[in-house]
Amino acid sequence: MKNKEKRECHIFLLTDYEKEEQFLRERHNQGYRLTRVGMPFFYYFEECEPEDVVYRLDFNPQEASEKEGYLQLYADYGWEYLQELNGFSYFRKKAANAEESELEIFCDNESKLEMLKRIFMKRMLLLMAIFLCAGVAQIPSIINGVHDNAAGIMLIVLWTILVVVYGVTFVHCGIGFYRLKKKYSQGTDGNVEKLTGENNRLDNEDR
Numbered sequence: 001m002k003n004k005e006k007r008e009c010h011i012f013l014l015t016d017y018e019k020e021e022q023f024l025r026e027r028h029n030q031g032y033r034l035t036r037v038g039m040p041f042f043y044y045f046e047e048c049e050p051e052d053v054v055y056r057l058d059f060n061p062q063e064a065s066e067k068e069g070y071l072q073l074y075a076d077y078g079w080e081y082l083q084e085l086n087g088f089s090y091f092r093k094k095a096a097n098a099e100e101s102e103l104e105i106f107c108d109n110e111s112k113l114e115m116l117k118r119i120f121m122k123r124m125l126l127l128m129a130i131f132l133c134a135g136v137a138q139i140p141s142i143i144n145g146v147h148d149n150a151a152g153i154m155l156i157v158l159w160t161i162l163v164v165v166y167g168v169t170f171v172h173c174g175i176g177f178y179r180l181k182k183k184y185s186q187g188t189d190g191n192v193e194k195l196t197g198e199n200n201r202l203d204n205e206d207r
Helices: 017-029 064-076 109-134 136-144 150-186 197-204
Strands: 005-009 032-038 042-047 053-059 080-085 088-094
Touching (some): 017 042, 017 088, 032 080, 032 088, 053 109
Antiparallel strands (some): 005 042, 032 042, 053 088, 080 088
């Protein structure tokens, strides 16, 4: 009999992927295995035996023709693929009897910096473009409608909410990018060890 699915809502922004990984690991340790992630910010779990399982996210959007080979690389090293959402691929692996280096999907901090760059170029810049189109472009309409009836007031309210939401998002992500870039550049992530030999293939091929 299939276990009943449980839904939780948690907000993780672009630069919160390490916190998201830790959250999913803790939930699995508590006996709730991730089944899928949905929009917006919904996580679906099913009950399971409590177990230490590591979750990792990789941001590396692939063309359909390259996806199979990309996933096979991770499968070769024991990573179970769950799904892709907004360019982030979700993987997990049992931590028992695994070396610390085997619980990382990147061979070094340079590879993490490359992923951070991809997130900025393909997602952060997109958010900025959307804000400019949906927010700033509405300023003339707002100015012209200031003295109008309830419709003009409603437009101002919606625009203000948009600016606040995007403003908080940009500040949060900006701080996150700075923190992660500094962390990876200085090599302060104590959980990362360089892999050698065949393990380097996991991060270097098809990237």
